[in-house]
Amino acid sequence: xxxxxxxYIPPWFxxxxxxxxxxLGTVAYMILLERKVxxxxxxxxxxxxxxxxxxxxPKLKDFHFWGLGQPLADGLKFLVKEDYxxxxxxxxxxxxxxxxxxxxxIVSIAVIPWGGVMQSTIQVPLGTDAVNVAGADxxxxxxxxxxxxxxxxxxxxxxxxxxxVTYRYAFQIADLNIGVxxxxxxxxxxVYGVVVGGWASNNKFSFxxxxxxxxxxxxxxxxxxxxxxxxxxxxxxxxxxxLVDKQLHYWAGFIPAWNIFTHPLAFVxxxxxxxxxxNRAPFDIAEAEQExxxxxxxxxxxxRFALFFLAEYAGMITTSAVCVALFLGGWHLPWVEWxxxxxxxxxxxxxxxxxxxxxxxxxxxxxxKTMAIIFVFMWTRWSLPRFRFDQIMQLxxxxxxxxxxxxxxxxxxxxxxxxxxxxENMQVGEGMAIALLAANVIIxxxxxxxxxxxxPAPATNRRVKVENSxxxxxxxxxAVIAN
Amino acid sequence: MKDSDLLIxxxxxxxxxxxxxxxxxxxxxxxxxxxxxxVVAKGEHKVISYxxxxxxxxxIEEGGINSRTYRGVHRLNKxxxxxxxxxxxxxxxxxxxxxxxxxxxxxxxxxxxxKYPVKFDIDELRCIYCGMCEEAxxxxxxxxxxxxDIVGLTRQEMIFDKSKLLRMFDETVKNEPx
Numbered sequence: 001x002x003x004x005x006x007x008y009i010p011p012w013f014x015x016x017x018x019x020x021x022x023x024l025g026t027v028a029y030m031i032l033l034e035r036k037v038x039x040x041x042x043x044x045x046x047x048x049x050x051x052x053x054x055x056x057x058p059k060l061k062d063f064h065f066w067g068l069g070q071p072l073a074d075g076l077k078f079l080v081k082e083d084y085x086x087x088x089x090x091x092x093x094x095x096x097x098x099x100x101x102x103x104x105x106i107v108s109i110a111v112i113p114w115g116g117v118m119q120s121t122i123q124v125p126l127g128t129d130a131v132n133v134a135g136a137d138x139x140x141x142x143x144x145x146x147x148x149x150x151x152x153x154x155x156x157x158x159x160x161x162x163x164x165v166t167y168r169y170a171f172q173i174a175d176l177n178i179g180v181x182x183x184x185x186x187x188x189x190x191v192y193g194v195v196v197g198g199w200a201s202n203n204k205f206s207f208x209x210x211x212x213x214x215x216x217x218x219x220x221x222x223x224x225x226x227x228x229x230x231x232x233x234x235x236x237x238x239x240x241x242x243l244v245d246k247q248l249h250y251w252a253g254f255i256p257a258w259n260i261f262t263h264p265l266a267f268v269x270x271x272x273x274x275x276x277x278x279n280r281a282p283f284d285i286a287e288a289e290q291e292x293x294x295x296x297x298x299x300x301x302x303x304r305f306a307l308f309f310l311a312e313y314a315g316m317i318t319t320s321a322v323c324v325a326l327f328l329g330g331w332h333l334p335w336v337e338w339x340x341x342x343x344x345x346x347x348x349x350x351x352x353x354x355x356x357x358x359x360x361x362x363x364x365x366x367x368x369k370t371m372a373i374i375f376v377f378m379w380t381r382w383s384l385p386r387f388r389f390d391q392i393m394q395l396x397x398x399x400x401x402x403x404x405x406x407x408x409x410x411x412x413x414x415x416x417x418x419x420x421x422x423x424e425n426m427q428v429g430e431g432m433a434i435a436l437l438a439a440n441v442i443i444x445x446x447x448x449x450x451x452x453x454x455x456p457a458p459a460t461n462r463r464v465k466v467e468n469s470x471x472x473x474x475x476x477x478x479a480v481i482a483n
Numbered sequence: 484m485k486d487s488d489l490l491i492x493x494x495x496x497x498x499x500x501x502x503x504x505x506x507x508x509x510x511x512x513x514x515x516x517x518x519x520x521x522v523v524a525k526g527e528h529k530v531i532s533y534x535x536x537x538x539x540x541x542x543i544e545e546g547g548i549n550s551r552t553y554r555g556v557h558r559l560n561k562x563x564x565x566x567x568x569x570x571x572x573x574x575x576x577x578x579x580x581x582x583x584x585x586x587x588x589x590x591x592x593x594x595x596x597x598k599y600p601v602k603f604d605i606d607e608l609r610c611i612y613c614g615m616c617e618e619a620x621x622x623x624x625x626x627x628x629x630x631x632d633i634v635g636l637t638r639q640e641m642i643f644d645k646s647k648l649l650r651m652f653d654e655t656v657k658n659e660p661x
Contacts (some may be wrong), residue, residue: 040519043529383515384508448503 006122010145015114016173023109027313028071034378035070041382075306083302086202093200098300098307101193105314108186111179112321113241115171115331115362116351119152125162140165168352170241171359179240180228183322184221187277190315191217194279194286197308198296209295212389213286216276219396220283224273226404227266230411231259231326234428234436240322244330245351251430256334260327262428262436263411265444267327269404271376274319276392278312281381285389320373321366328369331362394457403447410439539629550629551659554612557605557643558628558651560661567649568624571598575616575625583609584616603645608638628655 032047039046050069053061085094127141131148140154140163153166169175176182191213198210232238235246249257260267276283287295297308324330340358353359387395418435419426428436463472500506521527531538531546541547560568571588589601616625628651635641643651 037519040522041515043518043522043527045522045528045530045532379512379515379519383512452502 003123007124007143010143011118011120011169012145012173015171016110019109019112019114019173020106023106023314023317024310026317027310028075029068030313030316030374031074031309032067032071033375034381036067037375037378038382041379078303078306081302083304086299088202089299090200090202093196094299095304097193097197097200098304098311100196101190101311102307102314104186104189104193105311105318108183108318109314109321110173111176111182111240112318112366113170113172113175113179113244113325113330114366115359116244116353117168117241117349118171118356118359119166119168119352119354120356121164121166122146123157123162124165126160131165138163171363172241175239175241177237177239177242180232180238180243180322180326183240183318184225184228187315187318188217188221190311193308193311194296197300201296201299203299205292205294206296206298209286209288209292209298212288213279213296215389216279216283216285216392219393220273220276220400223269223396223400223404224277226401226408227263227269227273228326230263230266230404230408233408233412233415234259234262236426240325240330241351244325244332245349246427247329248332248351249427250334251433254335256329256332257428257433258327258329258332262433263327263440264437265403265407265440266411267323269400269407270323270327271373272400274323275377275380276396277319278316278377280312280316280377282384282386283392284381284386285392288386316374316377317370320370320377323373324366324369328373330369331366333362333365398457399447399451403443406443406447407440410443411436414439548629553629553631554614554627555629555631556607556627556633556651557610557616557648558626558655559603559645559648560624560626560652561649566593567599567603567645568622569600569603570596570622570624571600572621574619574621578615578619579610580613580615581609581611583607600645603648605643605648607633607641607643623661626661628659630655 036046038044047067047070048064050067050073051060051063051065052069052072053059053063054069054073055061085091122143124143125141126138128139129142129148130139131142131151131154133148133151133154138156142148142151142165146165146167150167150169151165152168155164155166157163194213195210198206198208198213201207231243235243237243237246247257247259251257251261255261275281279286284295285291287297289295292298297305300308340353340355353362414432414435418432465472465474467474531541538546538548539550539553543549562568569586570591571586573586573588576582576584576586583606585602585604585606586600587602588598591597591599593599612627614627617627630651633641
């Protein structure tokens with residue numbers, strides 16, 4: 001039975017199952033965490049009543065479990081609520097918008113490298129597939145999902161019983177060599193859900209929310225892409241798995257070679273941009289409750305609203321995971337490599353593991369780092385007030401885009417002068433790390449002081465003169481005659 | 484209004500670091516982190532967990548209430564012989580700004596008064612708990628108690644009649660004597 005499973009069901013299927021169900025479950029509990037963080041920041045205790053007994057299961061119902069049943073109760077509420085659709089909405093688009101949003105966000109999780117490369121062995125019968133591996137003199141019958149390129153070794157069993165094939169697979173759903181590009185492309189599509197939802201609702205507030213989300217997305221995609229480009233230019237690869245692999249070594253023997261140490265400014269830019277990308281405070285103009293009722297999801301209720309909600313939080317998971325992979329060393333837990341020195345690891349390739357448990361442990365490390373970034377999201381949301389719309393646009397076009405352009409120029413100069421005869425897929429050595437850090441620091445400090453001398457932006461709150469207006473009349477108000 | 488009456492506030496001076504915004508942003512983040520830490524690690528929250536902790540059990544300084552002065556559900560007081568004290572003078576229903584007290588007077592079966600309430604209904608949903616009835620009563624028959632957690636499944640249930648109001652007296656007289 002086990003052999004049948006390992007032969008006919010590809011490993012990425014299990015990863016897909018765990019990642020997608022896990023991320024949806026995480027989303028539910030992130031909503032609880034969000035409410036808890038909000039409460040803590042406001043000196044409250046947060047939801048702590050709904051336990052796992054739901055008031056009906058004997059024994060369990062006497063315990064509250066710190067409110068851990070709240071997400072399940074919320075989900076149940078969303079399911080049984082009236083699915084109300086107002087009159088005169090665009091029926092098709094109204095239904096498609098939330099689906100579109102959740103679909104693109106869920107798809108974009110596929111390329112997150114959760115736990116390095118797994119090396120495994122499987123027993124296959126002899127057959128017809130010729131494998132291009134040293135010592136492979138007889139053809140074997142590889143499972144349908146295994147590519148010949150992933151096979152590293154073939155051991156022929158005595159007689160014609162078959163062969164033991166050693167193969168490698170990346171511990172992620174899809175090991176795309178354009179992973180970063182894939183994530184950016186799909187996350188940008190998420191804005192269509194917002195815009196289409198706002199448009200289809202036939203409500204001016206929803207529509208305004210959608211428009212604002214578009215402007216927000218267009219502006220912040222640019223510095224986001226440029227910040228990522230700094231990393232991509234440094235390593236010469238677009239694959240997220242490879243980008244993590246390049247961060248696995250140490251500088252000076254003990255400093256983990258994470259990109260946050262070489263590209264701190266790019267990290268800050270990226271973090272700011274993913275806040276805007278996720279439409280969260282202080283960039284949550286698309287759903288600004290005080291101005292736009294509920295923003296683009298004003299008219300939504302029940303499960304359709306829940307999908308918007310899920311998509312927002314799932315998008316946070318994806319962007320945070322990309323942030324971890326790009327800047328925080330991915331699944332690298334520094335200084336503890338000696339723990340699994342006993343497993344058959346390829347010394348030339350530190351990202352390959354021979355045990356599924358190490359990969360799962362790595363995935364948990366990755367997940368913990370992701371949750372830390374998500375906590376920063378929530379922490380920021382409950383600390384900083386929302387920007388005005390023109391402030392958001394100014395921040396993007398007058399600050400982040402010039403800074404990221406300068407940073408990209410600086411990074412490429414460093415690569416040109418310090419990279420030596422760099423080919424693709426190279427690690428960053430100590431000298432280059434210091435040069436990159438210096439470039440980042442110089443640009444950051446220079447920006448601060450240049451910001452003092454550039455002329456201020458034109459006043460965006462230009463008042464339109466209105467006839468008979470009390471505040472801005474077309475004709476100057478007559479002088480008040482005393483007595 | 485003279486110029487000397489004006490209080491002119493100076494804008495707070497921004498240091499060079501403040502004009503870069505980032506130190507102030509970090510300071511703001513630090514403030515929320517301080518509060519989060521206080522709640523999570525030290526349990527310094529400002530919450531009363533209601534059904535378990537009740538405000539009447541807490542000292543006033545910690546957000547408690549005094550049941551003797553709290554204006555909650557009404558009660559109809561009884562005299563020493565257990566008779567309703569009310570003499571059906573209609574002072575309370577006249578004073579009531581919400582018009583929630585409905586009295587039907589009848590001839591008293593007792594020697595010491597002329598009238599007594601045959602019916603005495605208070606619509607607790609209409610009542611605004613202002614305490615005017617209590618002030619108006621010449622014989623201290625109607626009083627507001629410290630009870631605030633009354634529930635009903637219908638509006639009819641929330642119209643308290645004479646027997647219910649007298650029962651409120653029996654329930655609260657121990658904690659809040661006349």
